[in-house]
Every structure is written in structure tokens, then in C-alpha cells.
Amino acid sequence: MSAVQHTRFASPVTLLREWAERSDGQALHEALFMGFTVDLSFLEKVAIPVARGLGARTAVIGDAAQGLHDPVDVRMAGRSYLHGLATCRGAFHPKAVLLVGEHACRLAVGSGNPTLSGWGANDELWTVVETEEDGSHALLADFADWLDELPSAVSLAPWAASHLAELAALLTERHVNAPAGPEGGPRLLHNLHQSLLEQLPRPRGPVDELHAYAPFVDEAGHALSKLVDILAPRRVTLGIQPRWSSYDAGTIKAALSGTSAQIRLLDETRMRHGKLVEWQTDGRRYALTGSANLTRAALGTSTKDGGNCELAVLAADTQPLLPDEGRIAPLASLTGRTIRPFTSDGRALVLLGAKSDSEGLHVSLARSRTVPVAISTSPDGSPGSWTEIGSIPPGASSCSFPQPEAPGAAVRAGCVQPDGSTVESPVVFVYSPVHCARRHEADSGPRLRYDYTAQSLFADERAARRFETDLLRLRELTAGTSAPRVSPATGTATGSVTSSAVDRWDAYVADCRRMIGAPLTDLAFGALQAGLPQAPSSRWVVSAVTGSGAVDDGMAYEDEEALTASVAVAPHIPPEQRGRCRTWIRRWVGALAASDESSAAPVSAPAPAPAPVPVGLVVANLYVQLLAAGVWDENDQSWRDGLSRLLETLGSADEPSEGDRQDPPETRRRLDAVAAVMTALLSQGATFTGGGEHDVPAARAWQSAKGMIARAEPAQAEDLMIPPEQALARVASWSEVERLIALAQKDDPGAEVVEELSAAGWEASYEDGLWEITGSFGNPVPVVSRAAERLGRHHPNGVLVRARSRNRWAFVAWAAPHLVLLNPPARVWRTYAIRPPATPESRFSGGDLSAVPGRIGTTRLPAGAPEALRKILADVGMAYPELVGRLFAEDS
Structure with a gap:
């Protein structure tokens, strides 16, 4: 079901409220608000909380130079919704609202900006499309096409462009799958590549009458003149608000001189901001409404040729839209000049946006500058709180900084121009795709009841007692839902369209925070967690200073440095508490194990599923901390049994899973490293081949975890290698863990990789420096990146891998941190920089190269090998012509 209506007084807020009051309780998946002027503080009061409360991923897109808000007043941008800036040679001027639910959709295209005036006080014109029951409408398909084409004519941050592309794909998918609707009806017009006037239908002769109104009429009267030329009206009525409209009486008279024209002097009880061109011919009335004023930039010029970016709806058989009120006056009586020109500074510095993820802070300019552009950040945009973090080099339009910023932090750019003047960009807000993602099932999924x-x-x-109960409850709940692992938060709305902006690892960590809380998530993932964006805290700090005497500046700085140092330290456990700690850690391990010894369940009852991996990692961290704190006496070796049982539990989590239930690679790397540390502890005072009391649990742990240990990277568990500062401390050193990893890798470094690929149905072979992966798969890029990442662990100097299936193949050369990709039929080497915690597998798992970040260069095949490939070939001992010849031997 679909319906289209023109309305004058409805606000988009009404659409949100109506959705909230739906009788079917349908969730809202996507919300998009677009306008010329944008007031974020207003939207955060009336629209954003409603949309987010309904579950929607939300975006606000506006002209880069027209924000009405003070950054200090903005609280939710970047943390709850995407605020995107757009810029073009003219004004970015469309006004639209899109709401997409599971089966319903609302689209409003009109004249109202997302401000208090545009959505509340002004008299606006809107065209509203309503669909239900998975229906669609031609206007929705047109809007999808426009969203898809928008980045070709308007500058947007890459993540904002990707967001709009995902919405376009979602609307297109829904339109394709919807039942066939009626032919004809209103259609969407835009001026990205062709002016709106050029797209108006040409009548067969003069039209009977022409009505027009807009708050702005251009100084030269060009738009009115062109309308008269195209439609040749017998009568013209132009609406004017004498005090509030922007016009020049002389040019209007000149433009309408050859017609029978009159002026309708509209009342001025409220600002009439609607834009309207309507005409009648052969008994039918046509109307063009939307964002376009009666100006050359809006109606007579395309965006690519320097005009505004406009959006309009062309409809037939409409009711009269020009208000039938106000005094009619002859054209000759019109006097005065109230032009308020719009000027755009072509030299303005525009920062389109900033995004934070696990790889750092990414910023994007509308265009590069010939001088360095300084980037400064602030927790909240207040005066005196800005800190310069680096600069964008001359000639570059984007840059990444290694340290992430808190979501919602304010960012601005500034530079000194060649003439010596300084210029600053409007403030943008750090966008976190994870924080702004659509609310999904995991948000209401199983979680610990308390914060620990x-x-x-x-x-x-x-x-400690509540924690044990919570662990048992969480294990039962996750087993009951057949989802022992945290679900990824990368979905957008229904259908096959997914969000490319949300990094899978970031989404996974966000789910962990929801399930077990931020402090325990930090324990679970240790050093991996340090680089991820955190929710900002208040920048106001109240501290108490006690003691007497002056403290010199040097001492103060030394103290601050000591407080901020990131060094693993064993907790201090008083002797009287150590017995309780030993008891509780044993019970926590029992709560995690596949069979609960404390349970009175009958023997025939099925064993409960183990708890989610992050929970197991938390208990492992607590266990290692207690060992470092010297909780067990020198002759008390009971800790070995509990640690061995815990390692077996973590080992069961290492078993492969399917589909969305599979943990991201970063989790498995952490799991492997934790297993190496735990096995190193068990190996102290024991051997893997002996039969002594302590040898048996060590040997059992070694056999069950050997595969994990062979893959482990010590740096992934550095936080668990605690200095032995406590009496009776039992700790694993870096050298012990490295020795254990080397021992696990001794047999055949590639054997485990070959076995893994074989289990996936692929065959791996090695000949003269080149690994060949063959099998049945559609896209070879995810396969070759996965194989290269696995093999690269055992070949740190570089590995060459090709994956081939039928007539498609892809080649990767990988030596951290550089990956070189060749993906025929494109004869181009693509070079990427991939730094932890990202991996080749996580970067290329989607197979869509356009969505993969980190590309640092391209080289055409005939031009020779890029620098990264030359280094790998030198280490492998293969010449570049030999590699090319072997890769293309079958093709020739």
C-alpha cells in the first residue's frame, strides 16, 4: 500500500510521533534528515531521541556553511547519530526526511529546513509518501537513485557517502521486491546533472495560467523569464510577502512584461517558506514543489555547472497550492527591492567530517590545500579546550591519526593562507559507526545483571557471589538462544543490505560492553581494548589535594606521567582475603565449565553450553592476576587443576562456528595468546612428556591448546605478563611465552593452515615460493586474504598466495604491515597498510574493494612492482618477471 499527499502545515516531527504511536509497534530502522540550514541542538530535543528510541540508525546531512548550532550545545552528534556536511559550488539546498521500518516507509520532500522555523514556525510545503506492507512507490525509487548519484556532484565525507549509498540500496531492494504499483503519479526531480527547468514537460501551446511563489526571487529575474519562455502563460499570479520576500520589483516587472500578470500580496502572519510553481493547461493542473527558489542557481543551473543542489517533486492533477488569500494587486503597483543575496566563499576551509574507529581518527576535507591544515580537537567545543593533534599535508584531502578520539568530540581544521590570513572550518563531531548503529537484538540480549x-x-x-550467579544465568540464557557468542552489530535494516561503515571488531566490542560491562570488557581484551573509542566523560575534574609544602613543576609532571603509564601490575590481596579468593576463582571456573560440578543435575541431563568467549577471557584474566598476587602458598599446587579446566573451556570456544556466530579474528588472536600464557604457567615446574603429578595437567593443556599456541602472538596478551613483584607470585614472562610458541610451531609451520583450508573445502599447495589455493568459491579476494593472513604468521618476511576458482583468481603478497593485491581483470597492483588489530582477513572479508580502508597506492601492472612487493619478492627470492609470468601463464 502506498499513498502520496501534499501538505502545507505538517512537520516531519509529526511523522516520527505517528510512527511511535503505531498500533503494530513496528521498529524504525533508518532515519535521514536533510536540509540547507541545520540546527543540531533543536533536532536533539525533538527528533533524534525519538528516532533513536524507536531503534533507528540516524543521519543528519546539511550544508557545510549553514549550521545554526553552537558546538557547545551539541551533545549527541557522533555518539547517537551521523552528522554529515555537504558542499558544492552552489548551496546544498535539498530538504527531505526518510523513515524506513521493517515493512513501512515514509518519505517527505519539501521546503522546510531541520530547524525550529522550518519544522515549526514557517508555512512550508511538503510532499509525503507513505508505504505499508513492504510496498514501494516510484518516488522512493527516484529518491534512491538521487542518493546514489549525490556523491558524484556533491562533496561528502566517505563514510557519509557510504551511509547514503546503503540507504539507496535498501530502497532499491524494497522497490524491486514490492508488488507492482500504479503507473504514473508524482516523480522526483533533481538538478545534479541537468537543471530543473530543462526537465519540465513542454506544453503543446500556451498554458492557461501560471502561479509561482518562493521566498527568494533572483536579482536578475532569470528564473521567472525562463518559466515564461517555457510555459507561455496567458495569466500569471506571483505570490509576494512584501516585507519578508526577497525580490527586486524592477526585474520582476521586466521578466513578466509580456504577460497578463498580477501580484498576490500574501498575509504576513507567518513566514511562507514553501516553494511553488504550478500551471494549468487543457483542464489539468501541474505543480513543482520542493526546495528550489525562483532563482537561476536553483531552477536554471545544474549542480555540476555551479548551481545549487535541489530536490523537487513534479505532480499532476493537484489541488491549487498558492494560498487563496491576500489582496490582488496589479504588477505595475509592485515597488521596492529587498534582495538578500546568498554568497559562497570559494576559499572557505571545509572539514567534511571526522570518524573514529579501532585504527584511529580519520578526517576528510572537501578539497586539498597548498599549505598544511592543522587539525584540533576538543571534548565539547568550548573555548580554551582545543588541542592540536596534527596536520593534513599540503595536497592531501584526508588524513588518519593513530590515536582515536572519543565519539562526539569536536574537531575543526585551520590553516594560514598564502596571503597571511587564517581560516578555520566549521566544527564537526567525531562519528563512531558502532555507537550510532541501529539498535538490534543484541541490545536486549542476555547480559550480566550487575556491573563488576x-x-x-x-x-x-x-x-563475588553475585558474579557466580550471574555467570550461571548468562550461560543458561546464551545456551537457550543457541547463540553462545556475541552477535555482530553490523546490520542495518531488513534485506540483504548491510553497513560497510561499522567495523566488525568495533561492533563486537560494543556488544561485549552491553553484555558484561566496560570494565570487564577491558579485562577480557587487555591491550586490544586500548585503542578503541570510548564514550566521552565530563571534561570537568574536581580533585582534592592534601598535605603541606610546595610541589615543584617537575615533580608534578613526573607524578602525572607515572599515573598515565600503562604497565601491568599485580593486585594486592591481603592475607586474610586470599582463602576467599581461591574459593571464588574455583567456583567461577566451575560456573564456566561445560559440566558444572556443583550442579545436582542428573547424569543423563545434557551438558550446558559453555559461557560466551569474552566471559571466559574475563575469568582467565582474573585467574592470572590472582596467581601474580601470590594467593596460593608455595606448596599449594591446587591452582593447576583450576587453570587446566579453564584452559579446556577456552579451548572448546576455539572450535569453528558458522555464519554470524563466528567470532571476529581479533577475538581468536586474543584467545590464542591467553591460552599461551596459561599453558606457560602450567609448564612451570612440569614437563609435557613426564608422568608426574604436575606433568599430567600440563601435558593435557599442551595437547588441547597446541594449535592455539602455535598461532599466538605474545603482544596480544602482554597485559597478562605481570612483573613478579609480590611474594609467592607465579607469572609468565615474555620469553617463556615466546619459547612455548616456537615449540608449538616446530613441526610444520604450514601444516595447520593447510588443514584449516582443507576443512573449508579448498586445496593448498606450495611450489617455488608461491602458495596456490584452489577450490569452489565465488569471490577469491576473501579466500586469498584469509590464506595470506594465516600463512603470514609463519613467514614474517613475506608470503605470496594466489586463490583460484574456475576462471577467477586473486593474488596477495603480504608482509606486515603491507599487503599488495592483484585482482584481475584489473591489471593494477593495490597496496594497503594493515596495522593491528586489523588483519588481511578482517579487512577483505566482505570482498568489496571499494569499502576497504587503508589503501596507500596503486601501480599499473606494466609499470613494475610497487615498493612493498619488491621487498617481499627479494625476501622470497623471486624475480618480478617470473612472478608475472607464473600468474598469467594459463591466461596466455
């Missing part, structure tokens, strides 16, 4: 910290679990017996 390591300190509270060690010191508070009530917290």
Missing part, C-alpha cells in the same frame, strides 16, 4: 570490576570481585564477597 576486578577490585570489587577480589574485595567484596557479596559481589
